[in-house]
Amino acid sequence: MLQLQTIRENQEKIVDALKKRNFDAAPIIAKILELDQERRSIQTQLDNTLAESNKLSKEIGMLFKSGKAAEANALKEKTSNLKETSKQLNEDLTAAAAALQEQLYLVPNIPHGSVPKGNSEEDNEEVFSAGTIPTLGENALPHWELAKKYDIIDFELGVKVTGAGFPVYKGKGAKLQRALIAYFLDKNTEAGYTEVQPPLMVNEASGYGTGQLPDKEGQMYHVQADNLYLIPTAEVPITNLHRDDMFSEKDFPIKYTGYTPCFRREAGSYGAHVRGLNRLHQFDKVEIVRIEHPDSSYAALDEMVDHVKGILGELKLPYRILRLCGGDLGFTSALTYDFEVFSTAQDRWLEISSVSNFETFQANRLKLRFKDNSGKTQLAHTLNGSALALPRVLAGILENNQTDKGIKIPEVLVPYCGFDLID
RNA sequence: GGAGGAAUGGCAGAGUGGUCGAAUGCGGCAGUCUUGAAAACUGUUGAGGGUCACACCUCCGGGGGUUCGAAUCCCUCUUCCUCCGCCA
Structure with missing residues (x-):
C-alpha cells in the first residue's frame, strides 16, 4: 500500500x-x-x-x-x-x-526505474544466464515420466489421499527433497540468514500485512472455523514476525530463512503447463526474507540475487535471470528478478525463484518502522526471495541429469542424500 | 475444563474518575569532558491525524458501555501468567 x-x-x-x-x-x-x-x-x-x-x-x-x-x-x-x-x-x-x-488497497506498488515496459512475460528482460543446456538423447523423458519410471513421486496416490496437485514423494524422491531442504537452509544460514520455523497458518492481519488480503484471498486455502489461512509462501509468516515493530538503524540488516510447505489454490489452471511438478497445490520452498534500511535495500536485493546464483551454480543447473517487466510484476513488488531453470525434456523454462524488493509497500501495511539516526520514524524496506522452490528444481535435476543408467545427483547434494544416482 | 491475576511509550515499569500523553529507569539523539573511545554529567526524546507553522484532535491489548469528564469504573473479546484438573 x-x-x-x-x-x-x-x-x-x-x-x-x-x-x-x-x-x-x-x-x-x-x-x-x-x-x-x-x-x-x-x-x-x-x-x-x-x-x-x-x-x-x-x-x-x-x-x-x-x-x-x-x-x-x-x-x-x-x-x-x-x-x-x-x-x-x-x-x-x-x-x-x-x-x-x-x-x-487497489493501487499497486510503483515500479523501480529499471523495470522494463511490457505487457506480459514475453517482455521480461533477460539479464543473466549460466550453465549449459545438455543435449539429451531421443528417449529423454519429462520429469513426470522419470518420476514414474524410478518410482520416486506418485501423483495418483496424492489424488487418492487428497486431490490433484498434492504429490507423494517416495523413497529416493523423498530423500532428495529432504536433502535439498537441508542443503538450501545450510547455504542460507552460512550467508547470515537466521533460520526460523514459522507457523503454517496465519491470521487475517498477517494476510493484510504482506498483501495477500484483501485481493488475493482466492489464492489461499481458508480454514473457516478458525478464520486462518494456510500460507502460500513463508514470506507471509516470516515478514509478519515484525509487524508493528520499531527498529533502530543499527538493527539492520535483518535476515531470515525458513523452510515451509506452501499451499496455493491456483484455481482454474489446467493442461500441460501444470503437469507433474510444474504447478502444485502443495509444495516445499525455502525462503529468504530481509528487512533493510531504505538506502541499502537495492544492494541487499543484488546480494540476494548473487546468493541464489551461487546455489544454482553449485547445482550445475542451466538457468537464466529475468528482470520482470511492468506487466508481469507482482502487485506488491517494486522490482523482481525471476530465476528460471531450463527443463530440457519439456523444452521450456521453469520459474524456480523470485527475488523482490517491496520497498515500503508492505512495511506501510505492516507498520514496520525504524528510528533513523536523526531520531525520525521511517518505514523500513522488505525483501524476499526463494532460495529455492523445490519442485521445479527437482524437475530440473531429473530432466537435465537423466542418463541411460539413471539420474545423476548433483555433487553438492550427495553428502545430504547418501546416494549419487537414482536408478 | 475450573479458579485467580495481568495487558501502559523502542524496552522495562509507576499510575485506580478531573492540566496524565502519562512518573522513573534503560535505550536513542544532541552537547560538555577526552588525542579518540568508554565512563560521568547536562539537555532532549512516544505514535498517528491536522496546520505554511501553531492551535487542536486521537491513541494506555481489541470492541462496546457508564460519566460533563475514563489509562483508571462496567460488559465483552483476544492474548499472557499462576494454581488445580486433564492429556502427552
Missing part, C-alpha cells in the same frame, strides 16, 4: 510510473485525493467539536472542585448537543476512512 502522503505529493509521477504496469491510475488517484479531502474535512469538524466538549468538561471539573455545583450542572446541559454532533461525525469519519482505505 502506498503512503497517502506520497500520493498527495507525487500524483503525476505515480500515475506516470504505473503506466509501466499498464495500470491507469489517474481515476483512482483522483478518487483517493477526493476521499482524502473529505476525510480530513470531517476530521476537522470532529476535532473542533471534541475540543469544545473537552474545554467544557474541564470547566465543569473546576466548578465542582470549587463547590459551584449549580453552575456546573448548568454547563452539563450544554454538552449534550456536542455529544450528538460528535457521535454523528464519528460515524461519518469511520465511513470516509473505510472508503479511502478500500481505494488505497
Whole structure:
C-alpha cells in the first residue's frame, strides 16, 4: 500500500510510473485525493467539536472542585448537543476512512526505474544466464515420466489421499527433497540468514500485512472455523514476525530463512503447463526474507540475487535471470528478478525463484518502522526471495541429469542424500 | 475444563474518575569532558491525524458501555501468567 502522503505529493509521477504496469491510475488517484479531502474535512469538524466538549468538561471539573455545583450542572446541559454532533461525525469519519482505505488497497506498488515496459512475460528482460543446456538423447523423458519410471513421486496416490496437485514423494524422491531442504537452509544460514520455523497458518492481519488480503484471498486455502489461512509462501509468516515493530538503524540488516510447505489454490489452471511438478497445490520452498534500511535495500536485493546464483551454480543447473517487466510484476513488488531453470525434456523454462524488493509497500501495511539516526520514524524496506522452490528444481535435476543408467545427483547434494544416482 | 491475576511509550515499569500523553529507569539523539573511545554529567526524546507553522484532535491489548469528564469504573473479546484438573 502506498503512503497517502506520497500520493498527495507525487500524483503525476505515480500515475506516470504505473503506466509501466499498464495500470491507469489517474481515476483512482483522483478518487483517493477526493476521499482524502473529505476525510480530513470531517476530521476537522470532529476535532473542533471534541475540543469544545473537552474545554467544557474541564470547566465543569473546576466548578465542582470549587463547590459551584449549580453552575456546573448548568454547563452539563450544554454538552449534550456536542455529544450528538460528535457521535454523528464519528460515524461519518469511520465511513470516509473505510472508503479511502478500500481505494488505497487497489493501487499497486510503483515500479523501480529499471523495470522494463511490457505487457506480459514475453517482455521480461533477460539479464543473466549460466550453465549449459545438455543435449539429451531421443528417449529423454519429462520429469513426470522419470518420476514414474524410478518410482520416486506418485501423483495418483496424492489424488487418492487428497486431490490433484498434492504429490507423494517416495523413497529416493523423498530423500532428495529432504536433502535439498537441508542443503538450501545450510547455504542460507552460512550467508547470515537466521533460520526460523514459522507457523503454517496465519491470521487475517498477517494476510493484510504482506498483501495477500484483501485481493488475493482466492489464492489461499481458508480454514473457516478458525478464520486462518494456510500460507502460500513463508514470506507471509516470516515478514509478519515484525509487524508493528520499531527498529533502530543499527538493527539492520535483518535476515531470515525458513523452510515451509506452501499451499496455493491456483484455481482454474489446467493442461500441460501444470503437469507433474510444474504447478502444485502443495509444495516445499525455502525462503529468504530481509528487512533493510531504505538506502541499502537495492544492494541487499543484488546480494540476494548473487546468493541464489551461487546455489544454482553449485547445482550445475542451466538457468537464466529475468528482470520482470511492468506487466508481469507482482502487485506488491517494486522490482523482481525471476530465476528460471531450463527443463530440457519439456523444452521450456521453469520459474524456480523470485527475488523482490517491496520497498515500503508492505512495511506501510505492516507498520514496520525504524528510528533513523536523526531520531525520525521511517518505514523500513522488505525483501524476499526463494532460495529455492523445490519442485521445479527437482524437475530440473531429473530432466537435465537423466542418463541411460539413471539420474545423476548433483555433487553438492550427495553428502545430504547418501546416494549419487537414482536408478 | 475450573479458579485467580495481568495487558501502559523502542524496552522495562509507576499510575485506580478531573492540566496524565502519562512518573522513573534503560535505550536513542544532541552537547560538555577526552588525542579518540568508554565512563560521568547536562539537555532532549512516544505514535498517528491536522496546520505554511501553531492551535487542536486521537491513541494506555481489541470492541462496546457508564460519566460533563475514563489509562483508571462496567460488559465483552483476544492474548499472557499462576494454581488445580486433564492429556502427552
